[in-house]
Amino acid sequence: MHQEKQGAQVQPFLDKDTETWSYVVYDKEGGSAAVVDAVLNFDTVSGRTSSKGAEEMVAFIRDKQLTLEWILETHAHADHLSAAPFLREQLGGRIAIGDQICQVQRIFRDVFNLEREFLADGSQFDHLFKDDDTFKVGELEVRVMYSPGHTPADMVWLIGDALFVGDTLFMPDVGSARCDFPGGDARQLYQSARKILSLPEETRMFMCHDYPPKGKRDYQFETSVGIQRRENIHLREGVSEEEFVEIRKKRDACLSMPKLIIPSVQVNIRAGQMPPAESNGTVYLKVPLNQL
Template structure:
């Protein structure tokens, strides 16, 4: 698995290790308090073989091996939103590590939205699947690092950003890498207007803040994944929001781009897993779990 480290900048600054999941283009993170060796896992992927609808945790085990080899203690298992492009490993990690798992509180509204899409009125109980549902402005700690939660809707209606320590923010599917732009906003509950406002709030963080994005798919001129850039770099160089792009310009650009995109190949499987904290649908009387996929809905 490709990984890259971002060093701590001293007291109050996290060391960040990024792990790249090539099949989904996902960036998974380990945020470490160097003083205490306490850490949090953020947006870790559950492997999924789409043609065979087979799930596994080989990639997550690699990350746990790194945690063990570096003598780290996981205090939190964090997700930024119910992902559409990969299955989350949250519940499996909680079982392995005994640490609490968390996501934003608006997952309750997202669950209600997808109950209607799947026509499963009794499905999904996020309050029983996550130990903490964060509200905007909530705070917590990773070792000696102070952390706070920002509500960052647009990609989904309930996406959140984790600001960790004095100079790191995990901004998920808002921004892409600084040479690419922004993330899509056309999923159910998404909004290009909300995404622009969320990005502006993120870009109001101090210029030296390291922003860690949720995905990278490389580019025609860059064949190695990248996921870290500062607020200052995004404000200057990001082609979607840099250089003073107006909200009207951003919405026009974002909606035009989104109109050309297909659904992620895992999306209709992923939501019914991620709204269960990463658990498969309940096994039926034959002992197997089954996905419910809406036909002709999208």
């Protein structure tokens, strides 16, 4: 599945338990790399974590003799725990997210009644990017695009010619992300999608998740801006904002909460760190009753 194309080199990693795609993005062998949306494995029955998936990414980075510069999150995920701290411990690099994470931290600080020491200022991350910021991963130019709607803090990363859209858009036959989480907004998502789809049509687009229509195809991770414009079932050209809002309203009313939303959000608003251990040395995650 390794992509040998001009521009950004992209290696995908699929976590089937959460149907999440993570990526190592790099300029060249022996060069510089970024990781996008890394997954920490979590067993809901036992409460045990595992770095098995992230270890595969570490092995790839070492094999290619890459320097890990950035560990990027498209948003505070509600369906998997982030492996960002593990990657930083193993390989270095800086953990980054969009600066609107503070909105999400404020919302869920109250939902989970977090400890007084928890600050909703984004300081848990090494860096907060703003809309339209630019930076480099080795020889690759990176542009940051604010893309709210699924959550208030979603960001899209354009790394060279490769666009990582998080949960804003899915493969064309799946459509778009839900907008019914706290702080979500279907109108914002529509505007975010239109901004993304205004990029050159040859721009490669990489999914954070894929939910293949049952029995119709295997998991996929890459499409393009042009294909999305023509074929996305929710956001293709010609779909109006009002039509999209109605589509999402009906669709979201039928969706259950992600099975890992409660542990995931508590960890991911902390940049992947666990809550502080209690007096017995054990770390606990809270379950707020009748809140989500």
